[in-house]
Amino acid sequence: MAIQHYIKEIGRGARGAKALSRLEASDAMAQILDGRVSDYEIGAFCIAMRIKGETAEEMCGLWDAVHARIARFHSSAALPTVVLPSYNGARRLPTLTPLLALLLAREGLPVLVHGMQTEASRITAFAVFERLGLTVRDGAGAIAPSEVALVHTATLLPALAKLLAVRQIIGLRNPGHSIAKLLQPVEGPAVLLGSYTHPEYLPMLLATLAELQTHALLSRGLEGEVCADPRRSPQYDGFVAGQHQLLQARSSGTDSQVPGLPSERDADTTARYTEAVLAGQLPVPAALAQQVEHVLAIAQQTLPASQGLHHD
Numbered sequence: 001m002a003i004q005h006y007i008k009e010i011g012r013g014a015r016g017a018k019a020l021s022r023l024e025a026s027d028a029m030a031q032i033l034d035g036r037v038s039d040y041e042i043g044a045f046c047i048a049m050r051i052k053g054e055t056a057e058e059m060c061g062l063w064d065a066v067h068a069r070i071a072r073f074h075s076s077a078a079l080p081t082v083v084l085p086s087y088n089g090a091r092r093l094p095t096l097t098p099l100l101a102l103l104l105a106r107e108g109l110p111v112l113v114h115g116m117q118t119e120a121s122r123i124t125a126f127a128v129f130e131r132l133g134l135t136v137r138d139g140a141g142a143i144a145p146s147e148v149a150l151v152h153t154a155t156l157l158p159a160l161a162k163l164l165a166v167r168q169i170i171g172l173r174n175p176g177h178s179i180a181k182l183l184q185p186v187e188g189p190a191v192l193l194g195s196y197t198h199p200e201y202l203p204m205l206l207a208t209l210a211e212l213q214t215h216a217l218l219s220r221g222l223e224g225e226v227c228a229d230p231r232r233s234p235q236y237d238g239f240v241a242g243q244h245q246l247l248q249a250r251s252s253g254t255d256s257q258v259p260g261l262p263s264e265r266d267a268d269t270t271a272r273y274t275e276a277v278l279a280g281q282l283p284v285p286a287a288l289a290q291q292v293e294h295v296l297a298i299a300q301q302t303l304p305a306s307q308g309l310h311h312d
Contacts, residue, residue, distance in 0.1 A: 002037045003028045003045060011048035019052075025061025029175070033069055033159040046166055046174035054178055056207035062179045063212060070157045071140040072187045073149060075110040080189035080215065080302045081143060082295060085181045086115035087164070088224025089122030094262055094270040096227040096288060097125040098132060100193075101148045102278055103292050109299065110143040112186060116153040118167055118177065123267055125225070126150065131271035140185070156185050181226075184214065189302050191295060195221030206237060206244060213242035215302050217294050230258045230285035236294050240301045247294050259283050 006028045009018045020028065028045065031037050037045075054062075075081045082104050086097050097113065105111045117124050126136065129150055136150045143149045154161035163176035184190045194216050196205055202218075209216050216239040222229045233251035237244060260282035262269045276282040 002031050003041050007041065007044050007048055010052050011044065014051060017048070017052040019055045020058050020061065022057045022061035022064070025058040026064040027061075029062045029065035029179075030068070032163060033065060033157070035159065042163070042166060043170060046163075046170060046176075047172065049175045050172050054175055054204065056204050056211060058175075059178060059182070059204065059208040060211050062175055063182055063208075066157065066160060066179050066183065069159070070183065070185050071155065072185050073112055073140050073143050073151075074187040075143045075145070077108075077110050077143075077145040078303070079109050079145060080191045080299050081110045081112055081186045082299070083184050083186060083190050083192045084111065084113045084226050085183060085193070086113055086125040086225060087118050087177060087180055088221075089117065089119065089124040089127075090225075090265040090270070091122055091223045092265065093222060093229075094265045094273065095123060095125050095128060095225055096222060096230065096270075096274075096285070097225045098128045098270070099274045099277060100227040100288055100291060101125075102132075102274065103284065103288060104295060105146045105148050106278070107292065107296060108145050109295075110145055111148045112143060112151065112190075113148060114151045114153060114156055114183065114185065115180075116161055116164060118164055118173075120168075123265055123270070126152075127267040128270045128274065131267050132274060151185075153180065156183070182208065182212075190215065191298050191302065192216040193226040193291075193295070194218040195224070195226040197221065197224055202237075209239045210242045210244055215240055215298055217247075217291070217298055219291070228285075228287035228291045230261055230287050231255045233287060233290065236290070238294060238298050240298060247297070248290065258285055261285070 101111045218237040220234045235250040236247040238247045262273050
């Protein structure tokens with residue numbers, strides 16, 4: 001068994017399991033992506049890692065393997081490309097990932113949204129984008145300033161999409177889901193929007209983003225999506241070339257009402273709400289406006305000193 005020795009290390013239970021090194025994690029993921037392991041091994045690896053939990057070093061190794069194989073986009077703009085992973089969709093509230101992507105594009109930034117449906121009961125951001133008239137790319141290519149490019153995971157790396165689909169069989173997320181949300185399939189500078197649902201993941205993600213020396217904005221997302229919960233003001237952690245900065249502390253409390261936010265979460269209703277906000281007929285949720293400003297601040301820091309990021 002090609003990765004049996006790795007499974008033995010990580011599969012000894014919550015207390016007896018040992019973490020893999022970055023090189024070992026990269027090798028295990030490489031073998032999975034290259035189709036050199038059996039379905040039994042993949043299932044065992046996914047469950048063992050789910051029980052043990054990923055370390056920052058393992059995440060970096062998994063990331064190394066995926067990024068060595070993934071298709072990449074590029075942009076003609078000097079501005080960094082903003083990358084929004086979208087793998088959860090709407091569960092109770094409408095997904096605002098399309099609105100966030102279009103607000104960022106309105107500032108002149110090239111935007112890349114990648115993802116796939118991993119839970120059949122949820123409304124995906126891609127379904128909303130479709131109602132807004134945006135089409136999904138069938139391959140990598142250029143992204144223009146102020147453009148939102150959409151791509152499915154299977155186009156970026158079919159083997160990763162296959163790994164994510166294992167969730168439909170065993171009912172649990174796996175390391176592929178963790179890595180998918182950290183991907184930056186872009187040639188040149190990019191700003192990743194990262195998110196987490198449970199606070200216990202924050203230290204691991206902070207360490208991972210620092211080790212990968214990435215440009216990123218990290219916060220708690222909306223039901224697993226990178227868009228902010230419009231009812232709250234979360235903590236925002238920024239990274240420029242891996243250097244961490246606390247951009248905003250979390251504010252307590254929850255807004256009982258967000259002006260214009262629909263109670264329905266279907267794709268058509270969400271698309272109409274998105275259009276109304278972009279047209280100025282409804283206000284931009286304060287949480288999303290903050291998120292856009294933080295992305296712009298990080299993007300500004302990625303540019304050479306002689307260049308500036310100008311926006312209204």
